[in-house]
Amino acid sequence: MPEIIKVDNLIQVYGDGTKAVDDISFTIxxxxxxxxxxxxGAGKSTTIKILTTLLAKTSGSVTVAGYNVDKEPQNIRKIIGVQSQETVIDADLTGRENLTLQGHFQQMRSNMLRERVDELLKLMDLQEVADKRARNYSGGMKKRLDLASILVHKPKLLFLDEPTTGLDPQSRNVIWEYLEKLNKEENITMFLTTQYMEEADRLCRKLSIIDNGRIVISGSPKELKQQVGADSIKLSYENDESKNVTNEKAKKILGEIQGVTNILDSDGGLTVYAKNAGFIIPDIVRAFDKQKIKLTSVNFSSPTLDDIFLKHTGRRIRTEELVQNPKGGIFSRRRR
Amino acid sequence: MTLIHDTRYLFMRSLKKLIRNPILLFFSLFQPIIFLLLFTQLFSKFASIPDFPAESYLAFATPGILLQNAFSSALQSGTSIVDDLDSGYLHKMLVTPVSRSAILLGRLTSDAFRVTIQSLIILGLAYLLGTSVVTGIGGLLLILATIAFFGLAWSGISLAIGLRTKNSESVFGIGAFLTFPLLFMSTALTPLSFMPEWIQNVSNFNPISYTVNAVRALMLNGYEWNTIIAAYAVIGLIAVLTLGATLYLFRKVIN
Known part of the structure; x- marks a missing residue:
């Protein structure tokens, strides 16, 4: 398969000196x-803005479908569809009018456009509300209309900036199914940014983790998980003294157990990494017993993308933070 | 070709949004209509003062009220671009090949259309109250064109403020701050000879005076070309400045 996106040594420095993207290269x-x-703030949105011709890069070379982002932006705009994290539709227009207007922006002919709009309304299950103003749509319907609106001109490449942020699990699942279908059946290339591990794991066949403007690691979800190379055991236990003392003590005990490769703090306890962790759980339990520390729970899991993220960025993303994610994506004025 | 095509659809979008938010129309028409119905009654005795240049105060003030109407609807132009910036719709357009100029042109043409319709409503009301255009249909068309042209120049101010501050309150605030002093220190509502000298001096430099004098000539006296050409020259100058500023700030926003 030929390359559709090629980024070499991309750097983006904002006016105030912030280096949002710090020399990244990748191909899709x-x-x-x-x-x-x-x-x-890792640099995801900035990268998308550059790829979608919204932002002029500081340096590096970027081509999309063979077109240079600086010299041939109009050619790029004809073949891409871009969805921002916040739902962007014209609430005063009906669903049908929203889609039709997008088609006009792409210079589509009226009769072709009419058919395409009907097809998309059907695909996104919006037929019944097609002629109602989008203001009255539910959150999920608005999101589907937004997605439909970027598909009107049959783009070859979709940019999806955190496409399911703020959606309830059911709506999220529906969007995932559409995206998978578009990728498989219509062979549309997908460039997705996300903070959800589950989303990345389910949808993406190739991943790059970006932190502080740099790509820290790339590969398929499976490859990345193998790289971590260890299962994890999440422990929580009762603290009789102040927490720190017990944490230190627990770490010391765990450090002496054979097979443990890493110990990290996690919410309300510790996460222990080990190859074949199943075999050392009994050792852990025995050691804690001996030191009279009462374990309250032991959870075992195979490597997840979350572990990879933690390993490479030193941070874990908490679900609660995601739900309350502040407004602001590639189309909004707040830049990332 | 693309420019005309895109402008057409963006023009339609603006109009649809306007018709579906009648409250906005109400707000911009409310003040001029109150002026037309109440203010002209309040000052009706003005007409009996010797040297008053019109038959009735209503006939005298209608051109000024038309200008006021152009002011208040132009103010909403700036807030609409702020809305598109805030919602992200502007950038949603910018990732498509839509003509960049059409985004502004669609806005401006719909503003001009809107102010024309509103002017017709005001002129219709004024007619019912007993004043008409002496120059007939030709003069009426020229009046509408003059007001629309003035409205465009003024949209330029509100668009520029909107693009600069990216804040609707600022557009309204600065707009209101400009509107009344400019209106009162012009010949919009008072004959020049009735003003204190210092306001006369301001009025002679006030673009509103030039515009309103031309419209008033067309309504009450006839085709006074000197006055009309002066008005177009002044509006043209303002338009170059305000629309130039708008274009400059718009380019900054989209890059």
């Missing part, structure tokens, strides 16, 4: 489902 092939994973 046609038909790929690519995920850009990183916390807020």
């Amino acid at each position: 092939r046609e038909g790929e489902f690519f995920g850009f994973l990183g916390p807020n």
Whole structure:
């Protein structure tokens, strides 16, 4: 498959001196489902803005579908569809009018456009509300209309900036199914940014983790998980003294157990990494017993993307923070 | 071609949004209509003062009220671009190949259309109250064109403020701050000879006076070309400045 995005040594420095993107390079092939994973402010949105011709880069070379972002932005705009994290539709227009207007922006002919709009309204299950003003749509319907609106001109490449942020689990699942279908059946290349590990794991076949403007690691979810190379055991226990003392003590005990490769703090306890962790759980329990520390729970899991994230960025993303994610994406004025 | 095509659809979008938010229309028409119905009654005795240049105060003030109407609807132009910036819709357009100029042109043409319709409503009301245009249909069309042109120049101010401050309150605040002093220190509502000398001096430099004098000539006296050409020259100058500023700030926002 030929390359559809090629980024070499991309650097973006903002007026105030902030280095939002610090020398990144990557390529994406046609038909790929690519995920850009990183916390807020990592440089995801800035990268998307450059790729979608919204922002002029500081330096480096960027081509999309063979077109240079600086010299041929109009050609790029004809083949891409861009969805921002916040739902962007014109609430005063009906669903049908929203889609039709997007088609006009792409210079589509009226009869073709009419058919395409009907097709999308059907695909997104919006037929019944097609002629109602979008203001009255539910959150999930608005999101589907937004997604439909970037598909009107049959783009080859979709940019999805945190497409399911703020959605309830059911709506999120629906969007995931649409995205998978578009990727598989229509061979649309997907460039997705997300903070959700689950989303990246389910959808993406290739991932890059970005932190502080740099790509820290790339690969398929499976490869990345193998790289961590260890299962994890989450422990929580009762603290009789002040927490720190017990934590230190627990770490010391765990450090002496054979097979443990890493110990990290996690919410309300510790996460222990080990190859074949199943075998050392009895050792852990015995050691804690001996020191009279009461274990309250032991959870065992195979490597997840969350572990990879933690390993490479030193941070874990908490679900609660995601739900309350502040407004602001690539189309909004707040820049990342 | 693309420019005309895109402008057409963006023009339609603006109009649809306006019709579906009648409260906005109400707000911009409310003040001029109150002026037309109440203010002209309040000052009706003005007309009996010797040297008053019109038959009735209503006939005299209608051109000024038309200008006021152009002011208040132009103010909403700036807030609409702030809305598109805030919602992200502007950038949603910018990732498509839509003509960049059409984004502004669609806005401006719909503003001009809107102010024309509103002017017709005001002129219709004024007609019902007993004043008409002496120059007939030709003069009426020229009046509408003059007001629309003035409205465009004024939209330029509110668009520029909107693009600069990115804040609707600022657009309204600065707009209101400009509107009344400019209106009162012009010949919009008072004959020049009735003003204290210092306001006369301000009025002679006030673009509102030039515009209102031309409209008033067309309504009450006839085609006074000197006055009309002066008005177009002044509006043209303002338009170059305000629309130039708008274009400059718009380019800054989209890059």
